[in-house]
Amino acid sequence: MASDRLYFTANEYADRIQAIQKRMNDHGIEVLCMTAPENIFYATGYDGWSFYTHQMAIISLDQKEPIWIGREMDIACAVETTRMPEKDLIGYSDDYVDSTEKHAMEFIAQELTKRGWGSKKIGVESENYFFTARCAEKLTQSLPNATFIDATNLVNWVRLVKSPQEIQYMREAALLADAAMKAGIDAMEPGTRECDVAAAILAAQVKGVGDVFGDPATEILAMPVGQEVNCPHLAWTGRPLANSTPINLELGGVRRRYNSGISRSTHLGKAPDSLKSLASATLEALEVTLDAIKPGLLAEDVFHIYNGALEKYGQHKPSRTGYAIGIGYPPVWIERTVSFFPGDKTVLTENMTFHIMCGMWRDEDGFVESETFRLTDSGVEVFTQYPRGLTEKA
Amino acid sequence: MASDRLYFTANEYADRIQAIQKRMNDHGIEVLCMTAPENIFYATGYDGWSFYTHQMAIISLDQKEPIWIGREMDIACAVETTRMPEKDLIGYSDDYVDSTEKHAMEFIAQELTKRGWGSKKIGVESENYFFTARCAEKLTQSLPNATFIDATNLVNWVRLVKSPQEIQYMREAALLADAAMKAGIDAMEPGTRECDVAAAILAAQVKGVGDVFGDPATEILAMPVGQEVNCPHLAWTGRPLANSTPINLELGGVRRRYNSGISRSTHLGKAPDSLKSLASATLEALEVTLDAIKPGLLAEDVFHIYNGALEKYGQHKPSRTGYAIGIGYPPVWIERTVSFFPGDKTVLTENMTFHIMCGMWRDEDGFVESETFRLTDSGVEVFTQYPRGLTEKA
Numbered sequence: 001m002a003s004d005r006l007y008f009t010a011n012e013y014a015d016r017i018q019a020i021q022k023r024m025n026d027h028g029i030e031v032l033c034m035t036a037p038e039n040i041f042y043a044t045g046y047d048g049w050s051f052y053t054h055q056m057a058i059i060s061l062d063q064k065e066p067i068w069i070g071r072e073m074d075i076a077c078a079v080e081t082t083r084m085p086e087k088d089l090i091g092y093s094d095d096y097v098d099s100t101e102k103h104a105m106e107f108i109a110q111e112l113t114k115r116g117w118g119s120k121k122i123g124v125e126s127e128n129y130f131f132t133a134r135c136a137e138k139l140t141q142s143l144p145n146a147t148f149i150d151a152t153n154l155v156n157w158v159r160l161v162k163s164p165q166e167i168q169y170m171r172e173a174a175l176l177a178d179a180a181m182k183a184g185i186d187a188m189e190p191g192t193r194e195c196d197v198a199a200a201i202l203a204a205q206v207k208g209v210g211d212v213f214g215d216p217a218t219e220i221l222a223m224p225v226g227q228e229v230n231c232p233h234l235a236w237t238g239r240p241l242a243n244s245t246p247i248n249l250e251l252g253g254v255r256r257r258y259n260s261g262i263s264r265s266t267h268l269g270k271a272p273d274s275l276k277s278l279a280s281a282t283l284e285a286l287e288v289t290l291d292a293i294k295p296g297l298l299a300e301d302v303f304h305i306y307n308g309a310l311e312k313y314g315q316h317k318p319s320r321t322g323y324a325i326g327i328g329y330p331p332v333w334i335e336r337t338v339s340f341f342p343g344d345k346t347v348l349t350e351n352m353t354f355h356i357m358c359g360m361w362r363d364e365d366g367f368v369e370s371e372t373f374r375l376t377d378s379g380v381e382v383f384t385q386y387p388r389g390l391t392e393k394a
Numbered sequence: 395m396a397s398d399r400l401y402f403t404a405n406e407y408a409d410r411i412q413a414i415q416k417r418m419n420d421h422g423i424e425v426l427c428m429t430a431p432e433n434i435f436y437a438t439g440y441d442g443w444s445f446y447t448h449q450m451a452i453i454s455l456d457q458k459e460p461i462w463i464g465r466e467m468d469i470a471c472a473v474e475t476t477r478m479p480e481k482d483l484i485g486y487s488d489d490y491v492d493s494t495e496k497h498a499m500e501f502i503a504q505e506l507t508k509r510g511w512g513s514k515k516i517g518v519e520s521e522n523y524f525f526t527a528r529c530a531e532k533l534t535q536s537l538p539n540a541t542f543i544d545a546t547n548l549v550n551w552v553r554l555v556k557s558p559q560e561i562q563y564m565r566e567a568a569l570l571a572d573a574a575m576k577a578g579i580d581a582m583e584p585g586t587r588e589c590d591v592a593a594a595i596l597a598a599q600v601k602g603v604g605d606v607f608g609d610p611a612t613e614i615l616a617m618p619v620g621q622e623v624n625c626p627h628l629a630w631t632g633r634p635l636a637n638s639t640p641i642n643l644e645l646g647g648v649r650r651r652y653n654s655g656i657s658r659s660t661h662l663g664k665a666p667d668s669l670k671s672l673a674s675a676t677l678e679a680l681e682v683t684l685d686a687i688k689p690g691l692l693a694e695d696v697f698h699i700y701n702g703a704l705e706k707y708g709q710h711k712p713s714r715t716g717y718a719i720g721i722g723y724p725p726v727w728i729e730r731t732v733s734f735f736p737g738d739k740t741v742l743t744e745n746m747t748f749h750i751m752c753g754m755w756r757d758e759d760g761f762v763e764s765e766t767f768r769l770t771d772s773g774v775e776v777f778t779q780y781p782r783g784l785t786e787k788a
């Protein structure tokens with residue numbers, strides 16, 4: 001193993017496995033089959049970029065250590081990024097890769113059976129990109145005596161409250177996000193191509209700040225420009241920036257796979273009054289909301305406080321006001337547990353971490369402002385520090 | 395719509411839809427539900443980065459135009475990136491997003507039913523990241539009168555032979571890949587941090603060459619260094635490069651979502667003889683193989699020719715020698731159809747495009763060399779042009 005690829009102590013991993021096993025027990029699950037790369041990473045440290053082929057980490061109630069099953073060539077990645085002994089790293093050969101005749105879940109089923117887990121109560125992550133409809137079909141067909149239980153987000157809920165080391169990585173991720181935001185806004189000049197602004201951001205995300213370098217990005221840089229600022233999720237083009245134009249950025253810093261997201265809007269030249277009004281209303285509502293957040297609040301309260309503060313300006317954001325954030329692999333840093341949205345009754349507690357997303361997309365324009373923060377014992381610690389509000393570059 | 399986000403003529407899209415409908419008909423499918431972002435892009439041009447929430451493009455045999463269903467806020471992305479009329483863009487509200495009570499597939503089922511498709515023969519992409527086990531469960535439960543047919547890779551097979559415009563984009567993607575490879579290798583010096591080499595590559599990938607700028611990367615930059623070069627799929631760290639060390643790079647250029655991949659190995663300082671021998675054997679086998687590839691060959695022949703040429707050097711590559719490549723979204727540019735692997739009897743024909751992957755990973759070291767090419771009428775046109783072989787930087 002490479003010691004600079006081990007991001008947490010052995011004790012912290014042991015605690016995680018225990019916490020997962022406790023939740024498994026609560027849900028009547030004896031064997032948990034994790035396919036979400038962020039959950040595999042959380043439980044084992046595995047950080048190979050191999051999740052495009054089928055792989056799994058498995059935790060059983062009857063043993064302390066997880067096992068990893070993946071493509072043979074990627075065992076080397078597990079050796080470098082985890083403390084797992086080689087006996088717990090199982091590889092399948094390439095005749096399982098993109099085959100129409102053999103499926104990796106059949107191989108995995110054999111490995112489960114070998115270990116006496118073939119007729120257990122098995123948890124699977126049904127709502128996860130890396131457990132496809134066919135994965136479910138092949139695994140269940142291959143284990144006719146097992147009982148399958150939906151374990152979607154089981155590990156995600158364990159991940160919700162962060163440890164001191166996790167929080168430190170998210171602070172560092174925010175440093176990276178701030179530096180990338182600054183690099184992007186600094187690069188924006190009339191005539192500069194959008195892709196050159198993007199290049200400045202992508203480089204800053206990984207060069208980092210001092211010793212804090214960045215990992216591969218989780219989400220793509222959203223960078224709509226001009227009339228497209230009403231789009232939340234568009235990438236850059238090669239167009240030169242006009243003399244007078246709005247540019248929205250949503251980007252993240254990633255440190256040891258922990259993500260902090262940030263969004264800011266910029267206007268080259270003098271911004272129209274309508275956009276300025278939207279910006280100041282959004283900013284006021286964001287700050288009212290951040291001031292109000294503290295342990296004991298419900299997740300849905302955040303949505304209502306934010307929209308309540310917008311109301312006097314005749315504005316409303318129908319989409320969620322944010323979500324739990326932490327570990328991420330492409331395409332997403334969202335934790336899939338808590339959303340700031342009506343009906344989400346999760347009680348907020350200390351050291352939960354969120355991305356509060358005040359994206360206001362209207363037919364004619366759009367303004368974005370977002371921050372990543374944690375709950376403290378009495379309020380919030382906002383990780384992202386780039387100056388708030390609309391930047392006008394005259 | 396933004397004209398610089400329309401990458402193909404309306405005629406080319408019409409041809410694609412016709413080709414897909416013909417294949418649907420051959421497979422007894424009346425309504426095709428596409429969830430793979432690359433297939434949605436191929437059929438409609440949709441290029442929003444919104445696939446982390448559920449979305450679908452649907453093609454029915456009974457109409458010429460596809461429809462798109464996704465999150466409400468992303469309709470704006472469809473307006474900018476497709477020629478689809480707004481009546482064919484259907485959005486669901488945020489109460490379907492990461493909800494445990496409502497599922498987007500229930501909404502989609504209602505829309506199918508409204509259009510009279512609720513009891514049709516419906517094709518779904520069972521082996522696709524964006525059609526999870528739960529998606530299948532919710533869609534089938536919501537459409538009890540439908541007949542479901544597995545349509546995994548149906549559109550991927552239509553994509554296999556490229557049009558002149560697609561080939562042009564792949565040539566441009568190769569320009570980007572070459573430029574990024576050069577930027578990376580140029581940046582490698584003793585003492586330079588790995589992340590700074592990565593930053594140079596990421597910036598070059600999107601700055602591009604002249605007017606040819608790059609899109610967001612599809613796969614992450616694989617960049618194992620030192621003892622880790624036996625790992626295919628590891629990202630960079632922040633370590634300074636040693637005076638004498640091997641570095642492997644696998645990266646891609648992306649142009650209008652079309653990908654060309656390239657891999658090269660570098661050694662700072664004098665390379666060990668064992669690595670040099672591996673490099674020259676690999677290079678010779680690659681060149682023998684590229685010389686032999688022509689229309690009429692079977693996909694598996696490529697594997698055997700490559701390994702046959704390696705044999706006299708006592709080397710063997712057990713994993714596939716490459717695969718079809720084209721459109722890609724994270725995490726993968728692989729087309730999932732043809733693999734250069736025993737048992738793949740696909741007959742190679744003109745204008746199929748492949749990434750030939752000669753990654754030789756051994757316990758003690760590793761050497762990588764890959765190119766992206768198309769079949770011509772009599773041989774190959776290799777898109778990637780960066781000088782082949784091991785680069786020794788003294």
